[in-house]
Amino acid sequence: MARYTRIPGSLALITLTNPPVNALSVAVRQGIIDTMSRALSDPEVKGVVLCGENRKFCGGADIREFAGPMKGPHLVPTFDSIEAAEKPVVAAIEGVALGGGLELALACHYRIAHVKARLGLPEVTLGLLPAAGGTQRLPRLIGVPAALDLITTGRHVSAQEALKLGIVDRVTDGDAREVAAELARSVSGQASRTLPPLPVLRVAHLSPFRLN
Numbered sequence: 001m002a003r004y005t006r007i008p009g010s011l012a013l014i015t016l017t018n019p020p021v022n023a024l025s026v027a028v029r030q031g032i033i034d035t036m037s038r039a040l041s042d043p044e045v046k047g048v049v050l051c052g053e054n055r056k057f058c059g060g061a062d063i064r065e066f067a068g069p070m071k072g073p074h075l076v077p078t079f080d081s082i083e084a085a086e087k088p089v090v091a092a093i094e095g096v097a098l099g100g101g102l103e104l105a106l107a108c109h110y111r112i113a114h115v116k117a118r119l120g121l122p123e124v125t126l127g128l129l130p131a132a133g134g135t136q137r138l139p140r141l142i143g144v145p146a147a148l149d150l151i152t153t154g155r156h157v158s159a160q161e162a163l164k165l166g167i168v169d170r171v172t173d174g175d176a177r178e179v180a181a182e183l184a185r186s187v188s189g190q191a192s193r194t195l196p197p198l199p200v201l202r203v204a205h206l207s208p209f210r211l212n
């Protein structure tokens with residue numbers, strides 16, 4: 001599930017609620033769609049903060065659902081609709097943002113991380129790819145070499161390394177939700193931030209092709 005709360009400054013706070021790590025179960029994916037739609041259709045809401053319950057942003061796809069057939073909304077359109085939102089969406093990353101959890105944060109327009117947060121794309125360790133936009137959004141944000149390192153090793157990075165790499169916009173030792181709310185208020189009314197275009201790979205004797 002995802003809980004919807006109105007917070008000061010004309011903002012909506014969306015909290016993923018699926019203990020223990022707020023993994024992206026069917027109910028959480030549907031909850032994101034429902035709460036985002038509520039925030040976007042309310043003219044009083046000028047921006048959105050997205051966080052996870054119990055100070056854990058999101059541990060990724062819900063591995064408890066891997067045994068059965070895929071049900072409910074897919075991650076890709078769910079995340080695409082966040083990226084396409086005309087109101088700023090800021091991820092408040094506490095605890096972990098792993099796999100689909102980091103891909104969710106990458107679909108947001110801004111990311112604030114708590115100093116103790118860990119981020120990564122560990123899909124490769126499960127024999128999967130970050131197939132919910134991570135292979136596109138991460139290279140656009142931090143460049144191909146750094147993105148390939150994270151995608152192919154599955155290693156977790158600290159909040160400080162994530163800041164250095166350009167994955168997050170700010171690191172705080174305070175309440176990441178409050179810092180995210182401050183940022184959302186300061187950019188509300190501005191055009192949503194978009195990622196730079198995909199890098200074009202040029203190989204001798206071949207026409208350039210787009211990485212997608």
Ligand SMILES: CCCCCCC/C=C/C(=O)SCCNC(=O)CCNC(=O)[C@H](O)C(C)(C)COP(=O)(O)OP(=O)(O)OC[C@H]1O[C@@H](n2cnc3c(N)ncnc32)[C@H](O)[C@@H]1OP(=O)(O)O
Pocket residue numbers: 020021023059060061062063064070075096098099100101122123126128129130131132
């Ligand atoms: C079919 C096509 C799908 C395409 C989509 C592809 C895109 C997305 C893919 C993914 O997201 S794959 C999943 C990626 N995430 C992970 O691999 C995270 C795995 N978990 C961990 O690394 C650790 O558990 C942790 C989150 C760092 C927490 O570590 P900690 O040492 O603090 O606690 P643990 O004892 O390991 O775990 C606590 C508790 O949480 C449960 N859990 C952890 N991750 C998940 C998860 N992703 N889904 C569901 N449950 C999860 C874990 O099983 C423990 O549960 P209990 O044993 O306490 O019941």
